[in-house]
Amino acid sequence: MMRFISFSSGSCGNCSLLLGPGSGILIDAGVSIRRVKKELEAVGLGFDAISAILVTHDHGDHIRSLGSFCKRVGVPVWTSGALHDALAYHPFTRDWITPCRQDLQPGVWNPVTADFDVRYFVVPHDATQCLGYAIRCGGELFVLMTDLGHATPESLQWASMATTLVLESNYDVDMLLGGDYPQYLKDRICHGIGHLSNDACAEVIVKSLHPELKNLFLCHLSGNNNTPQLAYDNAVRALEREGVAPGTIALRVLHRGVASPLLNL
Ligand SMILES: [Zn+2]
Ligand SMILES: [Zn+2]
Numbered sequence: 001m002m003r004f005i006s007f008s009s010g011s012c013g014n015c016s017l018l019l020g021p022g023s024g025i026l027i028d029a030g031v032s033i034r035r036v037k038k039e040l041e042a043v044g045l046g047f048d049a050i051s052a053i054l055v056t057h058d059h060g061d062h063i064r065s066l067g068s069f070c071k072r073v074g075v076p077v078w079t080s081g082a083l084h085d086a087l088a089y090h091p092f093t094r095d096w097i098t099p100c101r102q103d104l105q106p107g108v109w110n111p112v113t114a115d116f117d118v119r120y121f122v123v124p125h126d127a128t129q130c131l132g133y134a135i136r137c138g139g140e141l142f143v144l145m146t147d148l149g150h151a152t153p154e155s156l157q158w159a160s161m162a163t164t165l166v167l168e169s170n171y172d173v174d175m176l177l178g179g180d181y182p183q184y185l186k187d188r189i190c191h192g193i194g195h196l197s198n199d200a201c202a203e204v205i206v207k208s209l210h211p212e213l214k215n216l217f218l219c220h221l222s223g224n225n226n227t228p229q230l231a232y233d234n235a236v237r238a239l240e241r242e243g244v245a246p247g248t249i250a251l252r253v254l255h256r257g258v259a260s261p262l263l264n265l
Contacts (some may be wrong), residue, residue: 002137002166002265007031007039009219010256012061014146016166021136023051025132026075027144029066033073038066043262047073051113053100055079055240056146057127058086060126063093070096077230078102079131080114080120104127109136123146123155124193134158142166146220149193151204159208164215167204167252169235170195171225179225195220198231202238207240215265219254228253 006016010032015031017024017040026036041044052075056062064095070077070093078089084101087093104110109117120131125147132155135142143162145155159165176186177198188194196204201218216239218231232253239249254260 002140002142002164003262004142004217004260004265005043006038006217006219006254006260007036008257008259009146010221011061011252012223012256013064014056014220015065016254017049018116018142019049022082023113023115024049025037025113025116025135026053026069026117028056028062029053029069030061030064033065033068033186035164037261042259050075052102052116053077054118054133055087055113055131055134056081056126056144058090059127059147060092062107062147063087063090064093067096069243070100070149073246076100076112077238078104078108078118079167080104080112080129082129083131084195121152121153121154123151125195126188127191132158133152134161140164142265144219145196145204148196150200151196151207156204157210158170160210160211161206162208163190163212164217165213166219166252167201168196168220168222169198169201169218169226169253171197171222171233172227172234173197173199175230176222176225181224187252189225191199198226198234201231202234205235205238206242213249215252215263217252217254217258220258221253221256223256228255 003019013030132145
């Protein structure tokens with residue numbers, strides 16, 4: 001049995017915790033360590049629930065507090081060698097990361113904790129490198145795909161095996177193009193190496209849908225170019241189009257700056 005809590009999701013900060021029977025993995029550290037402590041205490045947990053940290057990429061909204069976690073919690077930090085090389089020089093992490101460094105090997109299952117084996121796949125995003133994750137625990141497969149300009153064949157393959165899928169639904173195309181972002185920022189977001197639109201998210205849902213999928217969580221919603229209702233309704237329509245009866249899959253939006261409940265997956 002896995003449990004999951006998102007502390008925050010989006011450009012304001014990304015951080016979540018995946019719990020197994022005897023260990024837990026913090027995914028990204030873009031939320032202050034004080035807030036994580038408070039949210040953990042609110043569900044009866046402490047820092048000892050964190051056995052390891054996984055990092056998706058080296059943007060501030062994912063690593064802002066990683067240095068503090070290394071200093072205060074001191075658990076192994078797992079990511080690719082390329083990302084670790086970047087974190088060794090990044091001002092948010094360079095003073096603290098080295099003793100915690102653990103490089104994930106590509107193309108194999110990495111035994112990250114007693115409960116969890118982890119594989120990564122590279123997704124297109126304008127960071128040093130950006131990783132999607134497939135995390136195996138017992139017969140369950142948790143797949144996380146965030147900050148990706150478009151879905152690659154490999155990411156779709158992992159999504160189509162997930163029992164829980166955390167998938168970016170960043171922006172509504174009309175809100176982005178009609179909004180007041182400068183043109184360079186609009187281009188950055190929607191030209192293939194930025195973020196996944198609601199429409200592109202629906203396409204991933206349709207292409208990867210399979211009977212074992214139990215939980216679908218929409219993540220990294222834009223604060224300016226999306227609303228939780230738009231993203232949710234868009235995913236509902238995609239599931240309906242595929243003939244999925246309401247309630248068959250637990251669909252949820254992971255909110256900006258607000259923790260989810262502690263969820264059983
Ligand atoms: Zn991000
Ligand atoms: Zn990013």
